[in-house]
Amino acid sequence: MKPFQIIAFDADDTLWHSEDGFHAGERRFVELVSPYAADGIDVKAALTGVERKNLSILGYGVKAFGLSAVEAALTITEGRVPTSVIADILDIIYRQLTAPVRLLPHVPEVLAQVGDHYRMVLITKGDLIHQTHKVETSGLAHHFTDVEIVLEKEPSAYDRIFGKYGVPASEVCMVGNSVRSDILPVMALGGTAVHIPYPLLWELEHVDHDEHFAELASITELPAWLGIA
Amino acid sequence: MKPFQIIAFDADDTLWHSEDGFHAGERRFVELVSPYAADGIDVKAALTGVERKNLSILGYGVKAFGLSAVEAALTITEGRVPTSVIADILDIIYRQLTAPVRLLPHVPEVLAQVGDHYRMVLITKGDLIHQTHKVETSGLAHHFTDVEIVLEKEPSAYDRIFGKYGVPASEVCMVGNSVRSDILPVMALGGTAVHIPYPLLWELEHVDHDEHFAELASITELPAWLGIA
Numbered sequence: 001m002k003p004f005q006i007i008a009f010d011a012d013d014t015l016w017h018s019e020d021g022f023h024a025g026e027r028r029f030v031e032l033v034s035p036y037a038a039d040g041i042d043v044k045a046a047l048t049g050v051e052r053k054n055l056s057i058l059g060y061g062v063k064a065f066g067l068s069a070v071e072a073a074l075t076i077t078e079g080r081v082p083t084s085v086i087a088d089i090l091d092i093i094y095r096q097l098t099a100p101v102r103l104l105p106h107v108p109e110v111l112a113q114v115g116d117h118y119r120m121v122l123i124t125k126g127d128l129i130h131q132t133h134k135v136e137t138s139g140l141a142h143h144f145t146d147v148e149i150v151l152e153k154e155p156s157a158y159d160r161i162f163g164k165y166g167v168p169a170s171e172v173c174m175v176g177n178s179v180r181s182d183i184l185p186v187m188a189l190g191g192t193a194v195h196i197p198y199p200l201l202w203e204l205e206h207v208d209h210d211e212h213f214a215e216l217a218s219i220t221e222l223p224a225w226l227g228i229a
Numbered sequence: 230m231k232p233f234q235i236i237a238f239d240a241d242d243t244l245w246h247s248e249d250g251f252h253a254g255e256r257r258f259v260e261l262v263s264p265y266a267a268d269g270i271d272v273k274a275a276l277t278g279v280e281r282k283n284l285s286i287l288g289y290g291v292k293a294f295g296l297s298a299v300e301a302a303l304t305i306t307e308g309r310v311p312t313s314v315i316a317d318i319l320d321i322i323y324r325q326l327t328a329p330v331r332l333l334p335h336v337p338e339v340l341a342q343v344g345d346h347y348r349m350v351l352i353t354k355g356d357l358i359h360q361t362h363k364v365e366t367s368g369l370a371h372h373f374t375d376v377e378i379v380l381e382k383e384p385s386a387y388d389r390i391f392g393k394y395g396v397p398a399s400e401v402c403m404v405g406n407s408v409r410s411d412i413l414p415v416m417a418l419g420g421t422a423v424h425i426p427y428p429l430l431w432e433l434e435h436v437d438h439d440e441h442f443a444e445l446a447s448i449t450e451l452p453a454w455l456g457i458a
């Protein structure tokens with residue numbers, strides 16, 4: 001058994017599906033808006049560009065995506081988009097916000113097994129109300145002593161959280177799918193991180209790096225990696 | 230000096246102006262959308278109705294207001310609203326999200342004075358990124374040992390926060406402008422609350438009640454009420 005006081009988990013795309021919903025929303029956006037776009041416009045790239053521009057004021061999550069998508073529909077079509085398409089974009093957003101949580105395979109069993117040996121916490125970013133609803137309806141909340149919803153997963157945010165727990169970063173292991181948000185910032189503090197990739201990654205989560213860290217194909221490999229299987 | 234361990238402050242309309250910005254946004258919405266609304270539509274009431282409908286999935290804050298405003302513009306006009314008006318609505322939202330914090334009069338001096346005698350915390354609800362930006366840019370963050378941004382200011386949320394601090398509600402005094410969100414839930418836990426009304430109150434914050442609690446005309450009266458003036 002490895003010498004950690006806390007195992008911290010990311011939520012979206014680590015415990016449950018998330019990015020596939022955004023990808024489906026983007027594909028639908030491209031279908032809806034492309035007929036009204038000028039020739040030669042890369043509709044998908046323009047949407048991502050608007051999201052990137054707005055990240056510092058809108059933050060992460062479905063509401064931010066929705067406002068950026070409405071803006072992008074207007075700018076890409078120079079205002080020619082019909083209002084029925086704006087209504088369809090709102091519908092994409094509301095469906096995503098109310099969709100049931102879809103857990104990744106074997107997550108409940110693995111959390112039960114790890115929870116027998118370790119204190120576990122959940123650290124996620126995004127929209128306060130949507131993330132809270134997902135945690136509450138996931139059926140997984142009871143596994144975690146603490147749930148943290150942060151604005152940005154940067155070293156200072158992790159440092160503040162670990163400090164609040166009174167646990168040095170060197171005794172924390174973070175498990176997540178995003179190298180940029182879950183792995184590198186925890187390693188920067190001297191902590192341990194385990195990468196479990198999800199098949200899809202949002203462009204704005206991409207990062208170049210040359211760090212080395214553990215990578216597992218599935219969360220089912222985590223107990224063995226922790227030496228508790 | 231009154232026997233509190235903690236003085237907790239609300240933020241919006243208690244430390245800085247907020248509701249006047251929403252009111253201005255609503256007035257502008259009515260100006261923009263009314264020319265395209267059918268005869269006999271109460272545009273303002275319809276906007277509030279859409280906000281109320283969406284509250285449980287969008288939560289509080291400017292991004293939620295923005296998505297509800299776009300939806301209301303479409304439904305009120307049966308889709309006749311020009312896309313230039315949708316762009317104007319987005320502009321209202323972005324201006325509100327990036328507007329500088331406007332402190333209420335004498336707030337910095339009062340916080341400095343109360344902070345000489347008491348531990349102070351900030352408890353606010355709303356949008357994670359917008360509230361965080363307001364706290365960080367207000368110049369007031371250093372007065373507070375903790376800043377809590379919650380989904381809904383209900384007794385369970387206050388109970389969880391006070392429990393985390395290890396302080397009984399009976400030794401907390403909450404200061405805020407909303408009877409529904411700041412006063413009644415803290416009193417329900419056996420805590421003390423001080424009401425400092427703001428000239429404007431959002432419809433969805435209105436509550437009927439017959440409780441008795443301290444009411445001050447301005448935050449400048451707080452030190453005397455606490456017995457430290």
